[in-house]
Amino acid sequence: MLNLMLKEDLINRLKTIVSPYAQNKEALDSIHEETDFINDLKINSANLVDVILDVEEAFDIVIDNDAMEKMLTVKASMEVIEAKLSEK
Amino acid sequence: MDNRVVITGLGVVAPNGVGLEAFESALRAGRSGIRFDRELEELKFSCQISGKPQLGEPDIAPYFSTLELRNFNSKGIMYGVMAGMDSWKDAGLPLSEKDEPSWDYGMVFGSGTSGIDRFREAIYDIDALNVRRLGSTVVLQTMNSGVSAYLSGKLGLGNQVITNSSACSTGTESLLMAYERIRSGKASVVLSGATSDSGPYIWGGFDAMKVCTYKYNQEPEHGSRPMSSNASGFVPGSGAGALVVESLDHALARGARIYAEVLGGHVNSGGQRGKGSMTAPNPVAVQRCIREALHHAGVSADEVDLINGHLTATAMDALEIRNWVEALDRCGTDFPLINTLKGMTGHCLTAAGSIECVASVLQLYSNFVFPNVNCEEPHPEILNLIDSEKIPRETLNRQSRILIKASFGFGDINACVVLKKYAEPDA
Numbered sequence: 001m002l003n004l005m006l007k008e009d010l011i012n013r014l015k016t017i018v019s020p021y022a023q024n025k026e027a028l029d030s031i032h033e034e035t036d037f038i039n040d041l042k043i044n045s046a047n048l049v050d051v052i053l054d055v056e057e058a059f060d061i062v063i064d065n066d067a068m069e070k071m072l073t074v075k076a077s078m079e080v081i082e083a084k085l086s087e088k
Numbered sequence: 089m090d091n092r093v094v095i096t097g098l099g100v101v102a103p104n105g106v107g108l109e110a111f112e113s114a115l116r117a118g119r120s121g122i123r124f125d126r127e128l129e130e131l132k133f134s135c136q137i138s139g140k141p142q143l144g145e146p147d148i149a150p151y152f153s154t155l156e157l158r159n160f161n162s163k164g165i166m167y168g169v170m171a172g173m174d175s176w177k178d179a180g181l182p183l184s185e186k187d188e189p190s191w192d193y194g195m196v197f198g199s200g201t202s203g204i205d206r207f208r209e210a211i212y213d214i215d216a217l218n219v220r221r222l223g224s225t226v227v228l229q230t231m232n233s234g235v236s237a238y239l240s241g242k243l244g245l246g247n248q249v250i251t252n253s254s255a256c257s258t259g260t261e262s263l264l265m266a267y268e269r270i271r272s273g274k275a276s277v278v279l280s281g282a283t284s285d286s287g288p289y290i291w292g293g294f295d296a297m298k299v300c301t302y303k304y305n306q307e308p309e310h311g312s313r314p315m316s317s318n319a320s321g322f323v324p325g326s327g328a329g330a331l332v333v334e335s336l337d338h339a340l341a342r343g344a345r346i347y348a349e350v351l352g353g354h355v356n357s358g359g360q361r362g363k364g365s366m367t368a369p370n371p372v373a374v375q376r377c378i379r380e381a382l383h384h385a386g387v388s389a390d391e392v393d394l395i396n397g398h399l400t401a402t403a404m405d406a407l408e409i410r411n412w413v414e415a416l417d418r419c420g421t422d423f424p425l426i427n428t429l430k431g432m433t434g435h436c437l438t439a440a441g442s443i444e445c446v447a448s449v450l451q452l453y454s455n456f457v458f459p460n461v462n463c464e465e466p467h468p469e470i471l472n473l474i475d476s477e478k479i480p481r482e483t484l485n486r487q488s489r490i491l492i493k494a495s496f497g498f499g500d501i502n503a504c505v506v507l508k509k510y511a512e513p514d515a
Contacts, residue, residue, distance in 0.1 A: 020155050046224040047155075053223055 010078050017054045021047040033075040061085060093270045094510060096344040097179025097332030099171040099281070100446045103139030103325050103433045106147065107174065112450050115458040116483050120309040120432050122323050131288050135300035137308040139325030139434035140286045141167060159225050162203030167328035167439070168235035168283030169242070172197065175330035176243055176279065180344055184244025194247025194275045196265040197236045197330075198258035198282035200438035203229040204289045235283050247275040255497030256398070257355070258282045259329060259441025263505055264353045266333040276338040279330060284439035286326030299402060300324055313462040314399040314428045315409070315470055315479060322400040325434030329442030331449065346510045347453045351385035353505035364500040369404070371411050377502040378415035378494060385506035389416040392424045393488035394457060396448045398496045399428035400435045406469035413473050423474040425484075431461035441495035441503065448493045452509045457484040
């Protein structure tokens with residue numbers, strides 16, 4: 001139960017972060033784990049680096065180039081964030 | 089047969105007026121946009137006055153998306169987008185909402201140094217080993233063609249989209265490049281314009297060259313004094329001007345309002361030979377540019393009613409008048425009326441030609457001649473060449489038929505355009 005709440009919380013924080021870049025607002029409203037940043041949210045690929053910078057700032061973590069390349073969906077981003085947080 | 093070319097839309101973001109209405113009213117009133125600049129004072133500039141368009145967040149917001157305004161710090165792009173979008177709307181042209189761009193509509197929008205404040209932020213980040221923190225917007229805001237890239241995307245242009253750059257002749261050159269493209273039938277509409285960033289990092293180099301005045305820090309509005317006996321250097325300015333240039337056929341077919349006709353013009357260089365140098369114009373080239381412009385436009389020197397000069401308020405002003413006198417072979421009371429905008433705006437550098445072309449077109453269209461402010465006493469060398477009456481100090485309500493406008497730039501380059509009041513064809 002606790003895990004589920006954390007997951008919801010994480011998705012909501014991600015939603016706030018990607019919101020300025022998402023051009024498909026309907027997909028943003030119904031954001032879930034499987035949501036793809038480019039295909040579903042229609043985020044301009046150039047803005048993916050901005051999303052990652054905003055994530056770094058929000059969670060006070062540093063995301064390396066390898067991890068960055070994986071962050072194309074909500075689920076992948078959550079995994080990266082959780083991994084980086086556990087390293088702290 | 090070559091297309092006839094007309095101007096059907098205007099936009100302006102100038103130190104003494106943002107938007108056409110405010111700008112025209114400032115022109116008629118001789119209103120100055122030069123103010124004391126605290127930032128220049130704090131940075132110990134010799135010249136602590138400047139011309140900057142007065143803009144607040146609510147003025148800017150309608151032109152950009154919220155996303156575009158995140159980490160946005162390029163005043164040149166800001167001014168250029170505002171002037172460009174305004175001119176497009178003024179021309180009654182649509183924004184392309186379709187999936188397809190407008191293939192016959194293009195752009196020549198000039199810029200000099202672009203996005204210098206964003207560039208400065210980026211340099212600090214890079215030197216602090218934070219290149220990865222730059223984000224996605226540095227390139228777009230600092231590339232010289234950034235202004236064209238932002239504007240053409242908003243308008244959906246599908247013809248040539250280019251940024252020209254030729255120092256202080258950029259704006260006038262952009263109008264002539266647009267004219268050529270339409271005349272030759274390669275486009276039916278070309279948005280012409282130019283923009284210039286403001287601030288210490290743009291102006292510092294000029295301050296160091298001692299070409300800006302330092303004598304009027306306590307009376308900013310009197311600082312820019314082109315053609316005056318006590319002119320002592322230019323006042324740095326900034327902003328953007330935009331003109332929608334269109335084939336006459338295309339304009340008539342869609343029932344557009346026509347501001348003026350572009351009859352032709354010329355661009356050349358003095359090659360930094362003879363009396364020309366990196367910073368001084370070769371008079372032979374300037375005179376040749378003016379003569380060639382008239383020749384190309386099919387206009388004789390006697391037909392010129394009004395000159396809008398470059399006239400920046402440096403020691404070069406008298407030389408410029410001599411060049412006009414020689415090129416037109418007219419002097420004294422035979423000389424046309426002449427004016428310069430720079431007394432009100434300062435020298436808007438890259439954007440000067442475009443802002444001044446907007447001012448020129450407004451004079452033709454609305455039948456007035458704006459005053460040369462701060463020129464109570466013209467320089468004696470100038471009065472040896474032309475009659476004092478030819479330098480209006482008050483607004484004249486007078487119709488001009490032919491106006492000639494020139495801009496000159498560092499690198500010994502010149503641009504000169506001939507405009508004609510448009511007369512409706514006889515029904």
